[in-house]
Amino acid sequence: MKPEFTVDELVPHSGQMSLLSEITDYGEEWLSAAVDITPTSMFADEKGVPAWVGLEYMAQAIGAYAGLQERKQGREPKLGFLLGTRKYSVPVAYFVLGERIEVRVTKNMEAENGLCAFDCELHGQRFEAVASLNIFQPDDADTFLREAQQ
Template sequence: MSGLQDSTKSNSAGASLPLPARLLVPHRPPMLIIHQLLERNEDAALAEAIVPTEGIFLDSQAGLLPEYFIELMAQSIAAINGFDARKENRPPLIGYLVGIDNFSWIDRARPGETLQVSLKKTFEFQAVTIMEGRVIGPNGLVACGELKVWEEKE
């Protein structure tokens, strides 16, 4: 997805990409799992994460849990919200993950690997938005699914 047409590389509100996730989302370690927002356009975005080497998403028997990928996509959506707010010089909207559809865990990701999260808006009606997410690792597609989010409108 690299190469999004992005007319929002910089502005007076300090919204230039890439930006560290800690500047865009309310999450803090150990729950902050995305690293940065790389690209953003009207209906799509690209975020980056580094698979953790420890934490609640790692199981000693099973390895990295599928829930990690859902949270990774959700935090990437939150980063979009934070970036848009920063660009428009306003507080971020309050948002909630309200649904997950068609989630597939296709491959494993290993601790320390860099992942890219590609998001595309597929539906929006009032406060509800559906984003299609794809998590891509060094060997290709790792997970994908649709996340339904609700954002309190201004």
């Protein structure tokens, strides 16, 4: 399906903290995106971007998926929180400059209370990486954060 929204319209991050380059495709339970590794990429140094940042690429792709669901309902995207990950395995230390990384996230569980689990994949020219991410998306993130501070 041709993406009808941009990253900026789906992910509530802004400026340099918005790490996805584009939404490439999506379906009912999944979304694919791309990340272009450039010298101006957040976290980049002379070697590229450290591979641990791949978790954030996955999390932001999940955010884009959730934002897409909200947009389809005529609502604004909401904030979500990465609770944890299982089995993040990537065979490289860095994503190299000039590399394009494909990110795919597939929802495998959603509870009524805002908890979700996703299976995630990263594909580059030199590697494949996988992880399972657990996400929490409250109805009202501002209220949730205020209550968490008390």
